[in-house]
Amino acid sequence: MSGKKGHGKAASGKKTGRAATPALQVCADVGVDHEVREFDHHTTNYGEEAAEMLASEGIEADQIFKTLLIDLAARKEPKPDLAVAVVPVTGRLSLKHAAVALKERGFGHGKASMAKPKDAEHSSGYITGGISPLGQKHRLPTIIDETALLCDTMYVSGGKRGLDIGLSPQDLISLTDATTADILEGH
Incomplete structure (x- = not known):
């Protein structure tokens, strides 16, 4: 596991040419202050695994968020109408609230339902378990x-x-043109 801070810098401190993922490239392109955390993954429960792995670096579970794609299309519509929901890994998305x-x-x-994994992957360009809002x-x-607004x-x-x-959170909101709302179950 490693943590790096900066604006698209490699661990050596040298500027990298192209970022490893489009999400990292977005951060590098706009010069947003960010840090990168890498860890080995071994499960299919990616959010919980990230929380466990990052806890060893002093990062609280309620600071770690998962990115979910939801389908806003009416059931009759053949084509999905997708949106992104970002929620803490410690919580559960309320499709109704979202x-x-x-x-x-x-x-x-x-109304909303969870997007089909193939639709989420096709639209985002990322694989399930690695979908970024960026x-x-x-x-x-x-x-x-x-709740993201409670985090530094x-x-x-x-x-x-x-x-x-x-x-x-303000940088993520700005980079994704997002809005915030209470979208957790039980709230």
Whole structure:
């Protein structure tokens, strides 16, 4: 596991040519202050695994967020109408809350389901377990759970399994043109 801070710098401190993932490239391109955390992954429960691995570096589980793609399309529509939801790994997404919050912002019809993995991968350009809200192939409406605003630094997938990016919630909101709302179950 390693942690690096900077603006697209390698562990050696030298500027890298091209970032390893589109998410890292976005951070490098705009010069946003961020840190990179890499770890070996061994499970299919990527969010919990990231929380366990990053805990050894003093990072609290409620600072680590998962990126989920949801489908806002009416059931009859053959084509998905996708959006991004970013929630803490310690919580569970409320599809109803997310759909209502996105509808209030002009997206969808007030209902949502989880996107099919193949649709999420095709739209984002990332594989399941490594989907980042940053640098997606197709820019989608993005909503971040409001608990992110309680963090100085939040961690999201860096675009591949075992890679997380730490950045301020305000920077993530700005880079993804996201809005925040209470989108957790039980709230």
